[in-house]
Amino acid sequence: MGGVAPAGPSLPNMEAFAERPDSVAVEQAFETVEAQRFKGPPANSDLLVDVLDISNVLTDGAAAMVDDSFMRCFTVRSSEAWNFNFYLLPIWCFGVLFRYLVLFPLRLLTAVVGNCLCILCVLLLKAVMRPSKFRKKIEMRLAQAMCWAFLMSWSAVVKFHGPTPVAAPNRIWVANHSSMIDYGILNSYRPFCVIMQLQGGWVRFIQTNVLSGLGCLWFNRNDIKDRQIVGQRMKEHVSQPDSIPLLIFPEGTCVNNEYTVLFKRGAFDMGCTVCPVAIKYNKIFVDAFWNSKRQSFGSYLVKIMTSWALVCDVWFLEPQNKRDNETADEFAARVQQMIAAKAGLKVVPWDGYLKYYNLGERNPGLIEKRRKGYGDRIKAHLDGSDAVGRSGSNLRRRVNADNK
Known part of the structure; x- marks a missing residue:
């Protein structure tokens, strides 16, 4: 910007x-x-x-x-420097060696083996079975198992608060967004269909081959026609009584889990019941924010795997409906305030899209x-x-x- x-x-x-x-x-x-x-x-x-x-x-x-x-x-919060002395320096060095030489190889092996098994099962399932409710149920469990493998590779400690989400027609879930792992954490607890930016590389392969079985919707944020098509498909999805719960990140970009930027109104003008979800990461071991402009998702995962643990709290808040004489923007702001209050975030009025717009580079x-x-x-x-x-x-x- x-x-x-x-x-x-x-x-x-x-x-x-x-x-x-x-x-x-x-x-x-x-x-x-x-x-x-x-x-x-x-x-x-x-x-x-x-x-x-x-x-x-x-x-x-x-x-x-x-x-x-x-x-x-x-911005990523800088790590606090240790107060090194004769007693603490050996402990710190031992911790670094243990994390990189013991924990990281085990975690990487867990992630690779778990993902390969899940991907192989999904590909075999698509090859031998026709689309059906039974196949969709198996694909849903395999996607959930893949998320479990990722959480194990991060030594994730996640505490869920509130009632378990229950699928129902004309109901959507919205959450604040810090990284793609937000979806992995939520999907490990309850399978969700998500609307997300289509990534590249091996992440795209997982999106299009594994998560596609959940009915996930992918889009390109720079293509307005693509977003309009996704908006129409989103309305069709929530109207189906047997559809998987739909999860939306209305900020449209990853924020550092200390602030929350403007919620897009698309999820709030469909006449649906909105279920807020607040996600808060404890940064004592690692900062879970992913700056996609400066860091690839692979190197980001390495950062998490070489930390001691990923600590997170998730709150499923009370469902909200649009009030009489309330605009979609006001409804979005009210839900955002609920999420920010529960997760301890600061609300700012900026549009998250501006993160991807560099005026100096374009002009x-x-x-x-x-x-x-x-x-x-x-x-x-x-x-x-x-x-x-x-x-x-x-x-x-x-x-x-x-x-x-």
Whole structure:
């Protein structure tokens, strides 16, 4: 994210960009604001005022502070340094060797063997059995067993609070999101159908071959048509009485489990009962946040497997229905507040999509464009000698007044 819209010029009407993909909408809105920002000076403006005008600089500074508060939602907390001394250093070294030379190989073996067995069983099942309710039930148990294998490889200590989710028509579950392992933890307790970004590599293979048996819906967040199709399939899924419970992460991105960003309204305007789920990780051993922009999922799993344990609490909260005269956005905000209060998260108003939008990368000539705009503004004054003379006289008068 490279900045927010300046406060000086009037902001563009975002409804005009509502039907476009998010990236196009952001770029069009930015271009509109920049055009207003650097338009020519009024006919009666003063050269000195334009030269010394720092409103744009102040706007950029305010934008940078907003950027910092936004990126705080996606930063990994640094580990606290040990107070090393003669007695603690040998213990720390022994712990490192034990985690990397003993625990990690055993955990890696558990994950590889467990996943390979589950994948092999799923592929054989699809080859010898036709689609049926019985086959779907077996696929559901195999997907759950794969999640158990992952949790064993992390030495996961998960405590579930509240009643076990029960499938019912027109009912969905929504949860805060820190990593893809959120789904693994929930699916190990009760099989869920999930809506999630389609990943690459071996994760994609698991998504399309193992989790597809649960009816999971995959999408590309940068493709608005893809998201519209998923939205329609989501409505069809929840209307079926025998469907697997649907799990949605309305933030649309992974957050560091200290904040919760804006909930998308898609899950809250279908007229369904919404069941909030709060997930809170204890960071005493490892930070469970996955920054997908800086770390592959494989290296992320290695980080978890080389820690002592993964500690987590999950709360299944009271189902909520949309109130009379309550908009979908207000309903989403109310559910978000419930989750944040239970998990101890801070609610911020930022759209999580902006995490994937880098204005500097998409507009490499942005700084030069602003310099040119500023130069054109000053040049407009210099083109008229009357303006130059008037501004020069004003400048001399002000200097003489200051000297006196």
